[in-house]
Amino acid sequence: MGSRSDLAAAAAIVASHPTAHAGKTYDLVGDPIIAAKFDKYARFFKRKEKDTDGIEKPMWRTRWLAPAWEGYERVHPPVLLVFHQVGKRSAKSQMVKVAGLTRHHWQGRWHREGGFHSYDGCIPIVATTLELLREHGPAGPAFWRFGRQERQPLLDAIGNSRRDAALARSRQAAREEQQRRAEREAAEREAQRPVCADCEQKFTDDRLEATDFRN
Numbered sequence: 174m175g176s177r178s179d180l181a182a183a184a185a186i187v188a189s190h191p192t193a194h195a196g197k198t199y200d201l202v203g204d205p206i207i208a209a210k211f212d213k214y215a216r217f218f219k220r221k222e223k224d225t226d227g228i229e230k231p232m233w234r235t236r237w238l239a240p241a242w243e244g245y246e247r248v249h250p251p252v253l254l255v256f257h258q259v260g261k262r263s264a265k266s267q268m269v270k271v272a273g274l275t276r277h278h279w280q281g282r283w284h285r286e287g288g289f290h291s292y293d294g295c296i297p298i299v300a301t302t303l304e305l306l307r308e309h310g311p312a313g314p315a316f317w318r319f320g321r322q323e324r325q326p327l328l329d330a331i332g333n334s335r336r337d338a339a340l341a342r343s344r345q346a347a348r349e350e351q352q353r354r355a356e357r358e359a360a361e362r363e364a365q366r367p368v369c370a371d372c373e374q375k376f377t378d379d380r381l382e383a384t385d386f387r388n
Contacts, residue, residue: 204267207254208274214296215278218249251297251331253316255306264302271300272319279319289335290320299330 220232233239233250254271256264272279279298281290298319305315305324314323316330324330366375 204270204274207271211252211275211278211296211298214249214252218296247294248292248333249294249296251299253327254298254300255303256300257303264304268300268302268317272298275319281320284336284339287336287339289333289339291336292333297331299327 218231218233221229222232222235224230224235231247237250239250254268256267258264275296275298278296279292281292281295283289284291299316300319301315301317301324309315312326314325316327317324318330321330363375368375
């Protein structure tokens, strides 16, 4: 049985959307209790404190190593759930129910220009079952990221390959633009290079430096 705080949190989930839960019954030691814990996780992930460098950061980032945020997307640490069938409740149905109850924590927003979902401020929730782990192993397609259609290997499930590809395209475009700008500036400098009145040859860089022409 869950603690009083867990039961209260589960009741709050139902109370927040009474129409959606009307006529439904829940096992208060199961899905709502699991879902209610994500409200606690969300509050924990938002806590901040100053790190050793004096800069205020999310507290969890002062405790554990994590890649730097890129592209202004503040993704919280992923949470892995492992389900197992108990009695008549199938593991799959438990996963689906928990996904529905926690949607507001994991659902991303579609980034039309980039062609990917942004999970800024979201908690990546990944679920599997003991049976899937036995069948595929921890490196196989045994993991379902809430909100996605197919199961994936764990690293793919907690990642965002479409966003990674969009950022890679953006970085490549920036490098190409920097190269084009450098070429334009070099061409402009070359066009302004003075010509020797005697030999009619353009000054070399060494001669320009020697004559202090640029100053």
